[in-house]
Amino acid sequence: MTHLSVSNVCKSFGSVPVLVDQSLDVEEGEFVALLGPSGCGKSTLLQIINGLVPADRGTILLDGKDITGRTGAGRGMVFQGADLFPWRTALENVAFGLEVMGVGKAERLEQARHYLHLVGLRGFEEAWPHQLSGGMQQRVGIARAFCIRPSLLLMDEPFGALDVQTRDILQDELVRIWEAERKMVLFVTHGIEEALYLADRILVFSKRPAHVLREIVVPFERPRREEMKLDSTFLELRREISDLLRHDIHA
Amino acid sequence: MKLRSRLTNLLGIALMLLLWQLAGQNLGDALLATPVEAARALVATLREPGFWAALWQMMWQMTIGYLLALGIGVPLGIAMGRVPVVDAIVKPWASMFIVVSAAAVVPLFIILMGRGLLFSTAIVFVVTVWYVVVSVTEAARAVSPKLIDVARSFAASDAQRFRHVILPALHPYVMIAARVGFVHALRAMVTAEMFISAGYGGLLNNAGLDLSTAPLFALIVMLMVISLSATTLLRWAADRAAPWYASRTRDR
């Protein structure tokens, strides 16, 4: 049984408090979206969970193990700009995590090939990152995170830099891959529609220092379909979240 | 496109040779030998055994100093770029020594080391090493912190981040430093030899005393050929070793 438990995390940069006593839980196989105004501390929270940024206080438990302040161990991160290694081919980029873990070459390349195919990049194994489009690079970034079979996937605005069409396609791809391999996901986004479309649960954050304004359990069934974006409940929730965020900024 | 830029290059060279020929014919070979005369002198020079001996002596002595400069300059530069303490200690020396030209230190080095192998390799070393250090430092400092974070998020250890991120990120810049460093080294070597009138530098000195400037031009052209072939070779090696960088810079 996998489970993420973040309790009482505090973080200040200098004298600016960014996170104050932040707690959240993610259940096995749950897709949680984090929404909130720019600069409220979503990336900071994700990086603390990832272990890249140290918290001032608080603990992070993954599957019962204390992983506070440590990287690796069951977490895969997808970065906003994909951030592929330019000196590695697409396949070698996907295999990076396994290489760090000491998995042998044949084995890790085979695994990497599987995930590269899964994100629809068959035939691009030997391509250099600069030869791929932004959307393709992000697919490699997703495959790279999946390849280490993490129990928790962290995504910080993974589609933020893409155009609308590519984003729609990649959202569907992500859902498809995730439904085949259900793991916990923390997904930071500015897109209310994106959050409603992808997530089981949405946490709406206030402006800095961030706290959860509202927790919304998304009522739609899976598999999700494009048509649901026209559903009246969908539109209502979208309006509600939008009002919530707007109201908070002017409060 | 490539063919066209090659043609433009050739045209430029032809134009320059033509101007040189015209100027040479007007000034006479005591002042400015024409390219035709220089070419004839070049053929004559290449037939002399003394020329090859001098060239060989210059090249191997220079190579020792050059390889030492790379062998010490690259690790030192990486350390300075990544470790602030090392930078704080070495930086003042680097910025002082980098402005010192070969000609300025030759007299001192002759007093200290005589005129042998130690002297010429030392000159090449001190002139080249600081250039290598400073350019590798800059490159090491500029390694993308984001990519280092990516490696960190996959739990890469210090050694793994060095091996898998810092080294490959530096690779093209080290190759560039090696290329430009070679030119610095060659120049320093020739200067040093001219001071002590030995080897290739000695040939240049003698040719300078000649009534015609043609032999001097022949020797200078040979230097250019050496420098060009070496940098071409180094560029080819760099492209082979870092195909991603070659492909990225070619595609653009």
Ligand SMILES: Nc1ncnc2c1ncn2[C@@H]1O[C@H](COP(=O)(O)OP(=O)(O)OP(=O)(O)O)[C@@H](O)[C@H]1O
């Ligand atoms: N390394 C740092 N040093 C100082 N301040 C920082 C640092 N990183 C983040 N901050 C500050 O912390 C706050 C939260 O930043 P964070 O990047 O977490 O916001 P965010 O919610 O991800 O915003 P966005 O939606 O724009 O990405 C910001 O005010 C930012 O200025």
Ligand SMILES: [Mg+2]
């Ligand atoms: Mg952010």
